[in-house]
Amino acid sequence: MMGAVHEGQVVRIGTRGSALARWQSEWVADRLRAAHPGLVVELVEIRTRGDRDRNSPLAQIAGGTGLFTKEIQRALLERSVEIAVHSLKDLPTQGPDALTLGAVPEREAPGDALIAPRHRTLDALPAGASVGTGSLRRKAMLRHARPDLVVVDIRGNVETRLARATTGELDAVVLAESGLHRLGLDGHITDRLGPPRFLPAVGQGALGIECRRDDDATIALLSPLDHPPTRRAVLAERACLAALEGGCMVPLAAWGRDLGHEGEDEDRLALDVSVFDPDGRERLDCSRTGPRSDPSSLGLLVAEALRSSGADRLLHLARQAPPPRATDG
Numbered sequence: 001m002m003g004a005v006h007e008g009q010v011v012r013i014g015t016r017g018s019a020l021a022r023w024q025s026e027w028v029a030d031r032l033r034a035a036h037p038g039l040v041v042e043l044v045e046i047r048t049r050g051d052r053d054r055n056s057p058l059a060q061i062a063g064g065t066g067l068f069t070k071e072i073q074r075a076l077l078e079r080s081v082e083i084a085v086h087s088l089k090d091l092p093t094q095g096p097d098a099l100t101l102g103a104v105p106e107r108e109a110p111g112d113a114l115i116a117p118r119h120r121t122l123d124a125l126p127a128g129a130s131v132g133t134g135s136l137r138r139k140a141m142l143r144h145a146r147p148d149l150v151v152v153d154i155r156g157n158v159e160t161r162l163a164r165a166t167t168g169e170l171d172a173v174v175l176a177e178s179g180l181h182r183l184g185l186d187g188h189i190t191d192r193l194g195p196p197r198f199l200p201a202v203g204q205g206a207l208g209i210e211c212r213r214d215d216d217a218t219i220a221l222l223s224p225l226d227h228p229p230t231r232r233a234v235l236a237e238r239a240c241l242a243a244l245e246g247g248c249m250v251p252l253a254a255w256g257r258d259l260g261h262e263g264e265d266e267d268r269l270a271l272d273v274s275v276f277d278p279d280g281r282e283r284l285d286c287s288r289t290g291p292r293s294d295p296s297s298l299g300l301l302v303a304e305a306l307r308s309s310g311a312d313r314l315l316h317l318a319r320q321a322p323p324p325r326a327t328d329g
């Protein structure tokens, strides 16, 4: 039973100020209003260190992970907002105990997109072509597929990174398809680097909506926004990442999906994970399925299998490599 909302009841969403973050928070606000007529949903903008410091390498500020999420989590804990909307990809696997994922809405296109105005596809890029990305995973993946390309480190919000390709300054950039889609910029996409050939980042394409664990009223408000097949898939991905002590600093790619939801196998969940060395010379892959009732165990199973085939060594190399630059939504 859903708790009744009284007319004029207010709930506040803490959001970052980037166009993507605001779009995502507005989307959640609209869904909440639709699910609960009479509910007043307010957006509260919060500036994070990732927004303020646009030039330092990611690892040098805020200890790396959680750059874009910590201050919004603090606002939740301080009770200045009730809800935080994150790109799940940016949300560290280890968070404050007092917070919980109140809802994981249905995921959109999980993959990466290539924007290459002149050459169009990855395969058509000539040797020596410049491709911009700020992510270790994308860099390793590109190097692995095309060692003859020049990968250029870029950062900034989606619009800034997109411009590096549309102005012709770089031959191409790689961005998340979901972020481009949300901003109405998917017309720039010239090639899709999605599964099964290329795996996304853990949680890519999904939102993670946080609230306080003891806030039963907000948990009840969020429950209609939850999409259990997406939640199961991303929980498996995140369990694997956590078990490999990953964070956003390592070249790890994952793709979880609920096979029942895709009409294949009633009660199974599938998880594919790849780990690269920072230069993309080596790559380890693992694919397993498990019961949909236990996403975490599937994540752990895949992590253990990767460990026994040498993932630790690759991840160790990545941690010693020069830090990537933060890229934000």
Ligand SMILES: NCc1[nH]cc(CCC(=O)O)c1CC(=O)O
Binding pocket: 087, 088, 089, 090, 158, 174, 175, 176, 178, 179, 203, 204, 205, 206, 207, 327, 328, 329
């Ligand atoms: N770290 C930046 C970030 N965080 C989430 C998205 C895209 C949206 C998503 O993954 O759901 C992006 C931009 C990008 O990677 O191109």
